[in-house]
Structure formats: structure tokens, C-alpha cells
Amino acid sequence: MISSYKFPHLLSMAILLFVVAVHLHSSAAVAAVPSTEANALLEWKSQLPNQSRALLSSWNESSTTSTGLCSWKGLTCDASRSVTGLNFSHVAINGTLQGLNFLSLPNLTTIVFINCSLSGGIPSTISNLSKLTTFDLGINDFSGGFPVFLGYITSLQYLSLSDNYFTGTIPGSIATLTNLTYLNLDANEFSGDLSSLIRLIGSLPLQNLLLTNNNFTGSIPSSIGDHTKLTLLHLSNNMLSGSIPSEIGNMSSLGVLLLQQNQFHGPIPSEIGKMGSLWQLDLSQNYLNGSIPSAVSNLTGLSFLYLYGNQLSGLIPPDVGNMQSLYTFQLLSNEFTGPIPPSIGNMTRLESLYLRTNQLSGSIPKELGKLAKLKELALAENQLDGSLPIELNNLTSLTSLQISNNSFTVDPYLGA
Structure with a gap:
């Protein structure tokens, strides 16, 4: 018979053994996940070319414990030391x-393989x-069609397949990505x-919607x-x-609109x-075609404006100077007539x-001489005349000046 004075000690011992058993079971469970993950990663590494395996030298069997796994190149882990991220950029x-x-x-x-020379599907x-x-x-x-099964990953927020060789149309399954905020399909052969x-x-x-350099049609x-x-909207x-x-004017949050080519x-x-x-x-x-609407001058935060290579005509709006x-500012290869607005001199950046x-x-307005940061000035192939304003001497940052095929009167004092 167990004496009453020994019972508390036996109870304490039982509790201690139980806690140890739970801890060992828990530790084994935590270790099991990284071990399975490590095996999968090492198996993939073994299938890569020799040079590629050398780039992943930190992935080795001697460090398959949970601690070692999280120190492997390109991996990130969570608190339980399970792999949460594969992050590789510019690794061949x-x-x-x-x-x-x-x-x-x-x-x-997270799965990120940017510029890693990967191929296949x-x-x-x-x-x-x-x-x-x-x-x-x-x-x-990478090649093939847009993977229909990506639509099952409803947690996706950021998806980029840019600069690959994907082809075909975008499947309806993309509509199920209800958390997607960034979609980049640039530079493929999607249609x-x-x-x-x-x-x-x-x-x-x-x-962000980026579809540049593809074969999309329609309007x-x-x-x-x-x-x-x-x-961001890239359709160029x-x-x-x-x-x-x-x-399109309703898109009041849009910072970049690319529709060229x-x-x-x-x-x-x-x-x-x-x-x-x-x-x-x-x-x-x-x-x-047509003229530049004067409302464009309301875009006072605009840093880059490219309208070249169209059939635009009419006057350059005098109030473009509001875009400081x-x-x-590129309007070349159009059909603009009339003078160069002096207000361009207000664009001091x-x-x-x-x-x-x-x-x-x-004539060239003397106000252009206020553009102290100007590096490139291209006025060639117009019907400009008169003398070159001496104020152009103030353009000390200028590296390229194109004024040929006009009717200028050369001022001998310019440049003196």
C-alpha cells in the first residue's frame, strides 16, 4: 500500500513525465515538417545541373535540422521553422x-524566381x-498557356509572369483571384x-495592371x-x-498610363x-489626331509626357507652362503649327x-533660356525663323541641340 506521505511526490513525478512526453512529441512534430521540406528541396536540387547545384551549396544533408534549413540560401521561415518563402533573384x-x-x-x-534561367511549365x-x-x-x-489552376490560389495578391514565353488567352479562372492587387503579364505572347x-x-x-509587349487586340x-x-496601367x-x-478620366488614382505603340x-x-x-x-x-486639349495643362504633377509619332495638329496650348x-516633354513627329509658347520657359525642371x-x-522664344536644367533641345525640321536668342547661352546643361532644317538667321554674337 502506498503511504499517504509519498503520494504528492508520485503525482509530481507523473506530471513531470507527462510534460516531458508532450514536449518530445511536440518537438518531433515540429522537426518532422522541416525534415519533409528539406527532403523535397534536396530532391529538387539533385535534379539541377552541376553548376546550379554549386550555387545552392548551403542546401546539404548535414544541415537538415530545422535550424539549418532556415539558414539555407533563398529560404525564409516562420516561427515554427517551416519554409514560408523561396526568394531568388538573378541566380542562374x-x-x-x-x-x-x-x-x-x-x-x-512567397515564391520569387526572378531572372533565374528557369524554363518549362x-x-x-x-x-x-x-x-x-x-x-x-x-x-x-517559362512557356505554355496561362496556368488555369492559378485561379485556385485565392490568397494570391501579387502575380507576375513577365518576360517569359507564355502564349494564348487569359482564362476565366483569373476572375477568382479576389485578393489580387498586382498583375504583371508584360513581355509575353498573350493574346x-x-x-x-x-x-x-x-x-x-x-x-497595378501591366500588359505591355503582348498581342492583345480590340479596344x-x-x-x-x-x-x-x-x-499603374501599362497597355503599350x-x-x-x-x-x-x-x-479613362475616372481613374483618379492612376499614376502611370502607357498606351504607346x-x-x-x-x-x-x-x-x-x-x-x-x-x-x-x-x-x-x-x-x-486633333489638338492637345487644354485640360491636359491641369496635370500639374506630370513628370513625363510623350505624344510623339501621332497625327496631332493645331497649336501647342499656351497654358502647357502650368505643368512645371x-x-x-516630347511632341516630335506630329503636325503642330504656330509658335512655340513662351510659357514653356516656366517648366524649370x-x-x-x-x-x-x-x-x-x-522665332524661338527667349524664355527657353530659363530652362537651366535642359539637356536636350530638338527643334529641327520645322518652319522656325528669326535669330537664335542670346538667352540660349544660359542653357549650360545642354548636351544636344538640334535646330537644322529651319530658316534661322545666324546671330554672330550667339556663343560669344
């Missing part, structure tokens, strides 16, 4: 992702990563009707104006046509003047002024 891995068992990496929130097992928020495969050699795509992503909380739908959260170098819808025609909508957040606007190399934040290859007339 030269392989594929097909041999990487993503089912063994269930806690991944995207493994469908990635669709099981329910915690993934960032997926960036930019500047690689399809832009209006259809804009409809698909209509309910997504996108802030910009008026529904683009509903995307009031967008801050596609095969888009039609006119620029006036509803398409087949847009018609006038520049005056509603663009309502886009007060714009700091870069590029409508160059299209078939736009401009660094670059201007570094590049291209007005060449138009039908501008009159």
Missing part, C-alpha cells in the same frame, strides 16, 4: 520547377499552396480581346473607368485600336485632364524638350 539556376514537390511545402507564402501542384500571396517568375524562359479581359478582372481589387472598353483603384506595344474612352486613333479625350495623380503619360506612336513638374519634325513657325 538553369532548370525547371517540375521536380520540386510543392505538396511538401504547404506553408509557402509551371507545376500544377502549386495550386495546393493555400497560403501563397506572392508569385513572381519574371524574366525567365485575346482586351475588352473581354477587362470584364474578367472587373471585380478584382487591382492596383479599351469604357468599363476601364470603373477601375478607380488602379495606379500591343495591337489595340479604337479611340481612348473618355471614361498601338493603333489608337481619334482625339485625346479632354477627360484625361481630370487624372490629377498622373506623373507619366505616354500616348506616342499611335494614330491620334515636367522633366520630359525640364531636361528634355523635343518639338522637331512639325510645322512650327515664328
Whole structure:
């Protein structure tokens, strides 16, 4: 029979053994996850070329414990030492992702392989990563169609497949990415009707939409104006046509609008003047016609304005001088007539002024001499006349001056 005075000691011992057992079980469970993850990563490494394996020398069997795993190159871990991130940029891995068992990496929130010389397709097992928020495969050699299964990863917030060889249309499954704020498909061979795509992503909380250098066709739908959260819209170098819808002016948060190198025609909508957040606007190399709407001068925060290579005509609005934040102002290769507005002299931050290859007339306004930061001044191939104002001597930052094919009277004192 156990005496009563021994009972408390036996109870304490039992509690202690229980706590130790729980701790050992818990530690084993925590260690098991990194061990499984390590095996999956080492298996993938073994399938890479020898040179690539050397770049991952920190990935080795002697450090497969949870502590060692988290010190491996390119990995990040959570508090339980489970892998949450694969982060590689400008590392020539030269392989594929097909041999990487993503089912063994269930806690991944970030996958970034930028400029890693990876090729092939995207493994469908990635669709099981329910915690993934960032997926960036930019500047690689991936190919195939847009992976339909990416639509299953509803946690995605940031998706970039830019600078690869993806082809085909964007599937309807993209509409299920209800947390997506950043979509970058630049520099691929994606195709399809832009209006259809804009409809698909209509309910997504996108802030950045980058589709430059693809094969998209069709026009910009008026529904683009509903995307009031967008801050970046890149549609340049596609095969888009039609006119620029006036509803684009509703995008009051937009900072960058790139529409160059398409087949847009018609006038520049005056509603663009309502886009007060714009700091870069590029409508160059299209078939736009008509005059520059005076409302454009309301864009006082604009730093870069490119309208060259169109069929724009009429006068350069005198109130363009209100855009005093401009660094670059390029109107070359259009059909502008009349004088150069003296108000351009108010653009004191201007570094590049291209007005060449138009039908501008009159003399160069002396106010251009106030542009102390100007590095490039291109006025060639116009109908300008008169003498060159001596104030041009104040342009001490000037590295390029193009004034040929005009009717200037050379002033012998200029440059004296």
C-alpha cells in the first residue's frame, strides 16, 4: 500500500513525465515538417545541373535540422521553422520547377524566381499552396498557356509572369483571384480581346495592371473607368485600336498610363485632364489626331509626357507652362503649327524638350533660356525663323541641340 506521505511526490513525478512526453512529441512534430521540406528541396536540387547545384551549396544533408534549413540560401521561415518563402533573384539556376514537390511545402507564402534561367511549365501542384500571396517568375524562359489552376490560389495578391514565353488567352479562372492587387503579364505572347479581359478582372481589387509587349487586340472598353483603384496601367506595344474612352478620366488614382505603340486613333479625350495623380503619360506612336486639349495643362504633377509619332495638329496650348513638374516633354513627329509658347520657359525642371519634325513657325522664344536644367533641345525640321536668342547661352546643361532644317538667321554674337 502506498503511504499517504509519498503520494504528492508520485503525482509530481507523473506530471513531470507527462510534460516531458508532450514536449518530445511536440518537438518531433515540429522537426518532422522541416525534415519533409528539406527532403523535397534536396530532391529538387539533385535534379539541377552541376553548376546550379554549386550555387545552392548551403542546401546539404548535414544541415537538415530545422535550424539549418532556415539558414539555407533563398529560404525564409516562420516561427515554427517551416519554409514560408523561396526568394531568388538573378541566380542562374538553369532548370525547371517540375521536380520540386510543392505538396511538401504547404506553408509557402512567397515564391520569387526572378531572372533565374528557369524554363518549362509551371507545376500544377502549386495550386495546393493555400497560403501563397506572392508569385513572381519574371524574366525567365517559362512557356505554355496561362496556368488555369492559378485561379485556385485565392490568397494570391501579387502575380507576375513577365518576360517569359507564355502564349494564348487569359482564362476565366483569373476572375477568382479576389485578393489580387498586382498583375504583371508584360513581355509575353498573350493574346485575346482586351475588352473581354477587362470584364474578367472587373471585380478584382487591382492596383497595378501591366500588359505591355503582348498581342492583345480590340479596344479599351469604357468599363476601364470603373477601375478607380488602379495606379499603374501599362497597355503599350500591343495591337489595340479604337479611340481612348473618355471614361479613362475616372481613374483618379492612376499614376502611370502607357498606351504607346498601338493603333489608337481619334482625339485625346479632354477627360484625361481630370487624372490629377498622373506623373507619366505616354500616348506616342499611335494614330491620334486633333489638338492637345487644354485640360491636359491641369496635370500639374506630370513628370513625363510623350505624344510623339501621332497625327496631332493645331497649336501647342499656351497654358502647357502650368505643368512645371515636367522633366520630359516630347511632341516630335506630329503636325503642330504656330509658335512655340513662351510659357514653356516656366517648366524649370525640364531636361528634355523635343518639338522637331512639325510645322512650327515664328522665332524661338527667349524664355527657353530659363530652362537651366535642359539637356536636350530638338527643334529641327520645322518652319522656325528669326535669330537664335542670346538667352540660349544660359542653357549650360545642354548636351544636344538640334535646330537644322529651319530658316534661322545666324546671330554672330550667339556663343560669344
